[in-house]
Amino acid sequence: MTKLKLGALSDDRPIKLTVELPAAVHRDLVAYASALAAETGGQPVPPERLVSPMLTRFMDTDRGFRKHRATGG
Structure with missing residues (x-):
């Protein structure tokens, strides 16, 4: 099996955010x-x-993005 980019998920204090995703993205998240x-x-x-x-x-x-953050952006 290919090594996935994500490992075990940490249990962090969540902030609620509502987004709409295409059905195909949701199916991919489930998979x-x-x-x-x-x-x-x-x-x-x-x-x-x-x-x-x-x-x-x-x-x-x-x-x-890392470069932008490093320059104070």
């Missing part, structure tokens, strides 16, 4: 949750729990 559970040996998490760690991972690996 990702299933793949993550298979990889980590846990139970699939609700798809909404994946959004925050995925966005965090995306921003952490975006070189342009």
Whole structure:
């Protein structure tokens, strides 16, 4: 199996945010949750729990964003 970019999810204090996603993105989140559970040996998490760690991972690996933050932007 391919190593997923996300690991086990941390239990962090949530901030409520409402977003609308295309149905295809929701289906992919459900499939990702299933793949993550298979990889980590846990139970699939609700798809909404994946959004925050995925966005965090995306921003952490975006070189342009890191450069912008480093310059005080």
